[in-house]
Amino acid sequence: MSLQAVTHLGAPGATMHPARDTKRVVFAAALGTVFEWYDFFVYGSLAAFFGSLFFPKGNETAALLAALATFGAGFVLRPFGAIVFGQLGDLIGRKHTFLVTMLVMGLATAAVGLLPTFETIGWWAPATLVALRLLQGLAVGGEFGGAVTYVAEHSDPRRRGFTTSWIQITGTLGLFLSLLVILICRQSMSAEAFVAWGWRIPFLVSIGLLLVSLYIRLKLEESPVFQQMKAEKKTSSNPIAETFGTRQNLRIVLIAIFGIVAGQAVVWYTAHFYSLYFMTSTLKMSHDQAYMYLLIALLLGTPFFLFFGWLSDRIGRKRIVLTGCALAALLFVPLFHGLVAYGNPALAEFRAKTVVHVQGSDCQDNQSILKQVFQPTATNTCTRAKSFLAGNAVPFVVMSGGPALRVSVGEQMFDGFDEAALRAALLARGMPVDADPENIHGPMVVAILFVMVLMATMVYGPMGALLVELFPTHIRYSGVSVALQFGNGWIGGFAPFIATAVNVTTGSNFAGLWYTVAVAAATVVIGALLLPETNRRDLET
Secondary structure: OOHHHOEEOOEEEEEOOHHHHHHHHHHHHHHHHHHHHHHHHHHHHHHHHHHHHHOOOOOHHHHHHHHHHHHHHHHHOHHHHHHHHHHHHHHOOHHHHHHHHHHHHHHHHHHHOOOOOHHHHOOHHHHHHHHHHHHHHHHHHHHHHHHHHHHHOOOOHHHHHHHHHHHHHHHHHHHHHHHHHHHHHHHOOOHHHHHHOHHHHHHHHHHHHHHHHHHHHOOOOOOHHHHHHHHOOOOOOOHHHHHHHOHHHHHHHHHHHHHHHHHHHHHHHHHHHHHHHHHHHHOOOOHHHHHHHHHHHHHHHOHHHHHHHHHHHHHOOHHHHHHHHHHHHHHHHHHHHHHHHHHOHHHHHHHHHOOEEEEOHHHHOOOHHHHHHHOOOOOOHHHHHHHHHHHOOOOEEEEOOOOOOEEEEOOEEEEOOOHHHHHHHHHHOOOOOOOOHHHOOHHHHHHHHHHHHHHHHHHHOOHHHHHHHHOOHHHHHHHHHHHHHHHHHHHHOOHHHHHHHHHHHHOOOOOOHHHHHHHHHHHHHHHHHHOOOOOOOOOOO
């Protein structure tokens, strides 16, 4: 079945005009996906802020870790969403399946905006928040793979990379929209009002976005490739069983996860989210400053999703994706060092001349990070000291031995954890409380963030077309969704939490970045050896 024979979008019985109607398909699918990513990422944009709302007070680093773990919880069910909705997408069609995912996502997001805080209902607040994040993860697990498959199956093979890059751009646009709405809310009311009730507005906005998205998506026709496959009775009776149950298909899934998606996931989430947490929690910038710098970088970098999608139609997908991963592995650590130097020069100077030594028997507790998340008020003195130091970006070295905790700042020694005395000693050595807006080199901060986003566009822009072209038609929705969500959900989504937890454990604000570096580098090796070039493959096979 050719595109010329497909029914016109929203006008049954009419002949389709490929160029014009492909644009309509892309617009409708992409706009709905933007809104769905907005719903998923609005929590991520406020995660550092949520620590004080939904978790016990008294340990800021523990609350931040708990908030980041809750953000990661949204990724736990994404692979299962991919399995459930991928199966439906290959059995009943692309269109109807991502209508269901959109409805689940919109309602879960709106419910977060109505949720009572920890002060009101205690531990029921974070428990309910985690449950809603799990529902969001289930929904997004089936949405993105369906959207990119749907658009690819409408596309001209010669422009498939460029066409699907409009879907790849939606994650960043969703994040951009969430940051913009939050920034408008914060600047239109007092800080006290935002903490009291204003934070709910970005979540409740999703109700309107849901109605718009459903209206637009209901006008879509089914994918022509799926219609042809169904007419010829070539649909799979059990797509998930075929995806995992045959050696050839399982090999494709594993190559897709570890040779493409894993690297993309850590690069994207480190560039878009961990950089935001780093600026607010480590560099102590105000939220408004950090949002503004990232918004500018996203505005400058987002068009490159389309550029690299377009370029992949000419020189191939594989080399662009792997080059982006390789650059990220080489540059992320020095780029974050640059963020410190230009984002908070006083902190950079303080760190250069200060190293704190932490020693004590309690410091051998390897479960301290998990205890901070699940028992934030019951941590031992060593963990509290490390959390305080990490929360203030103070480099420290943990030493073994000694029956009691001792913290050394230069020649000064403190027995036990005396936060007031330790803070006074560090302030005397020049520790900044907050980033001084007058000393922030804004253009350089934006330039560094732009380079991070640019590497993410290299990896992500061509990836949709590459994944769609890897999988055969009858299991395409399932295969693309499963590969995307295992890689993004379990490898990339927890990158901010892992980086922060490693930093607290090691005393270095950069050690956690080695997770991103290692995964990106491994993706380069695996992809170079096993990933085929897929450009212009026939999608009707």
